[in-house]
Amino acid sequence: MPRTGRRPxxxxxxxxxxxxxxxxxxxxxxxxxxxRGIAREAGVDPALVHHYFGNKEHLxxxxxxxxxxxxxxIPALLAPGIDGIGERITRMFLTVWGSVERNNPxxxxxxxxxxxxxxxxxxxxxxxxxxxxxxxxALDVEQPQLRANLVASQLIGLAFxxxxxxxxxxxxxxxxxxxxxxxxxxQRYLTGDLSAxxxxx
Amino acid sequence: MPRTGRRPxxxxxxxxxxxxxxxxxxxxxxxxxxxRGIAREAGVDPALVHHYFGNKEHLxxxxxxxxxxxxxxIPALLAPGIDGIGERITRMFLTVWGSVERNNPxxxxxxxxxxxxxxxxxxxxxxxxxxxxxxxxALDVEQPQLRANLVASQLIGLAFxxxxxxxxxxxxxxxxxxxxxxxxxxQRYLTGDLSAxxxxx
Numbered sequence: 160m161p162r163t164g165r166r167p168x169x170x171x172x173x174x175x176x177x178x179x180x181x182x183x184x185x186x187x188x189x190x191x192x193x194x195r196g197i198a199r200e201a202g203v204d205p206a207l208v209h210h211y212f213g214n215k216e217h218l219x220x221x222x223x224x225x226x227x228x229x230x231x232x233i234p235a236l237l238a239p240g241i242d243g244i245g246e247r248i249t250r251m252f253l254t255v256w257g258s259v260e261r262n263n264p265x266x267x268x269x270x271x272x273x274x275x276x277x278x279x280x281x282x283x284x285x286x287x288x289x290x291x292x293x294x295x296x297a298l299d300v301e302q303p304q305l306r307a308n309l310v311a312s313q314l315i316g317l318a319f320x321x322x323x324x325x326x327x328x329x330x331x332x333x334x335x336x337x338x339x340x341x342x343x344x345x346q347r348y349l350t351g352d353l354s355a356x357x358x359x360x
Numbered sequence: 361m362p363r364t365g366r367r368p369x370x371x372x373x374x375x376x377x378x379x380x381x382x383x384x385x386x387x388x389x390x391x392x393x394x395x396r397g398i399a400r401e402a403g404v405d406p407a408l409v410h411h412y413f414g415n416k417e418h419l420x421x422x423x424x425x426x427x428x429x430x431x432x433x434i435p436a437l438l439a440p441g442i443d444g445i446g447e448r449i450t451r452m453f454l455t456v457w458g459s460v461e462r463n464n465p466x467x468x469x470x471x472x473x474x475x476x477x478x479x480x481x482x483x484x485x486x487x488x489x490x491x492x493x494x495x496x497x498a499l500d501v502e503q504p505q506l507r508a509n510l511v512a513s514q515l516i517g518l519a520f521x522x523x524x525x526x527x528x529x530x531x532x533x534x535x536x537x538x539x540x541x542x543x544x545x546x547q548r549y550l551t552g553d554l555s556a557x558x559x560x561x
Contacts, residue, residue: 274471308528316518326487329509340549
């Protein structure tokens with residue numbers, strides 16, 4: 160667990176670690192980056208990196224200023240079980256995004272992934288490990304990874320249309336109405352029959 | 361309709377029009393840009409813009425090098441009626457994206473919308489007019505615009521995850537399997553009950 164009390168003088172070291180982490184993640188991807196290599200670039204002992212930022216995943220969350228911590232959020236969503244999980248995931252996602260400012264570095268991360276192969280790799284590896292890996296480990300269904308991918312596709316698209324290009328009326332629709340409309344999609348992707356051609360109106 | 365036969369010497373004029381169009385759309389948005397203003401910037405008569413590129417919408421499609429023409433694709437998808445429309449839309453969308461190169465200018469358009477307010481406005485206005493407007497005009501359901509917004513959210517997210525960051529196994533799943541998994545979502549958004557809490561497995 161990262162320390163929260165910070166003495167004067169520590170901030171320069173922490174900033175050097177965060178800068179080295181960003182460079183490492185962007186340069187070699189999430190899987191390729193190591194705490195040891197990041198510590199070396201920052202000129203500190205790896206133990207200090209762990210001391211300040213915990214493990215590699217949490218260092219990524221801090222370095223990229225993610226608006227959420229998958230290690231906290233995902234277990235909380237999964238804990239009550241499969242029933243209503245679509246609704247819980249959708250509501251949590253909308254709540255987090257509703258608090259993200261337009262100039263949040265996280266938006267830059269998504270933007271980078273659209274043009275730079277390395278950024279796309281980094282984002283893909285992190286999403287796969289930290290988010291999709293946790294969800295699929297908890298699901299007792301066939302094709303758990305494809306299911307988690309499909310959920311990601313709906314939620315990322317929802318963020319883009321509602322919060323980034325802000326198409327109307329979606330952008331102004333109350334959160335709970337969006338939850339009601341989208342949660343059945345997320346629930347079906349996670350627990351429904353994906354191979355059945357179900358085009359009921 | 362734009363001319364297709366192009367004599368030598370015309371290409372410089374056409375390029376000047378396209379450059380002026382890109383600047384106008386980016387600068388004042390899709391709604392704010394006019395064929396007259398674009399012609400003035402390019403130093404040509406508005407009639408020549410219409411002659412080469414048809415109306416404003418088609419000029420946008422050409423200037424932004426969109427991989428599809430909504431004026432052609434959307435009526436074709438809507439023509440057979442509401443039955444199976446989710447499947448037709450999803451299949452067409454995946455087919456178009458499957459042919460888009462990573463360095464397509466269209467990707468730059470999406471990227472721009474993530475950081476620049478003006479680009480977001482331009483994309484929102486175009487999507488609203490040229491795509492959502494056509495779909496909602498053909499749907500005899502309540503909340504047609506919100507429904508079209510929700511479809512856009514799913515399809516844009518599908519493009520991002522499958523073709524841009526390429527998460528697996530979604531990126532490698534055969535198109536028809538993705539159609540089977542996603543089409544019921546699109547169908548439900550367009551014709552289903554959006555207010556019912558339907559969390560069946």
